[in-house]
Amino acid sequence: MPARQNEWLIVVDMQRAFADPPSPWASADFYRALPQVERLVEAYRGRVILTRYVAPMPPTGAWVSYFEAWPSLLLPEQHPAWELKLPPGEGVFVETRATFGKWDAAMAARVGQDAALAICGVATECCVLATVLGAIDAGRFVRLATDACAGGTPEAHGQTLGILAGAAPLVELVQTAALV
Template identity: 45%
Template sequence: MTTPAGSHGEWLVVIDAQVIFADPQTSQWGSPMWAAAVPRIRTAVEEYAERVVFTRFVADPAPQGSWVDYYREWPFAQLPDADPLYSIVPELAPYTKDASVVTAPTFGKWSALREIVGNTPRLTLAGVSTDCCVLSTALGAADAGATVTVAAGLCAGSTPEDHSRALSAMALYGPQVTVV
């Protein structure tokens, strides 16, 4: 990025940059791609300045419907909101002091983001995992009329192959979703 995109009315959404997703040694959900993405995300956060939103995934303490089966399969993730594994990673945590932070027990964060960024914003998405929460947020936002750019180099997938597949799927939604 060469100019602060935030100055053009765009928002940077850093999706689920949490300890639980940052390192495969930390949890079953850790991305092997995270270490390479986080310095690039930090640079983008500085460029977007006040137009940054961080999201956090947390377990619903009383899951319903398909979430019951989900947590039966992934019981390690059913932690309380305040558990340190659900914290924003230390490399990005200082930036949350001046940014909005959206916390939700869903993969897609569009419903909660809309309250901050408006109904039809221009969004640039970064974060983890490309093949789950980034994908879910991108499609929900685009379906609602947002213009979405997925910054591939600022995203980390659960595997490089799943990252690539998710980027390819999101590219099918052009022009509402653009992968760069």
């Protein structure tokens, strides 16, 4: 079933920090997923949100120890590592969050009360998972484009898809071709 009229696409964190070495967060499968993400952005134009993760500045709480483990990514919001790898273009909104999960009240207000969601991006086991869980907890139906997602490792990607399959019927795992 192609894109639904009331369905929005959320593209999670397709940024340089998750694409390109020497970043410790670079996904080996980022560039495998990117062509599918680009197809989805074009199909959903006018109903697309590109999210950007940025480090919380300054980190507080558990983020302090997190960035002690990942100090090379404690970077200001304007740093090139946080740049998107695909241009927003017309009909595409950009939302920046200092959280793994991107679904929140502001995003819900942007897409509207009755919108379903298609989600893709990186990393499957982290920000994609957190965004999907937040959306389904809020009662949204999610179709996850599995071939337009990339994990930190192929194993982590596959394990996360296994977990999300257990959330059916709130989450439907699909290929990009089913959405365009």
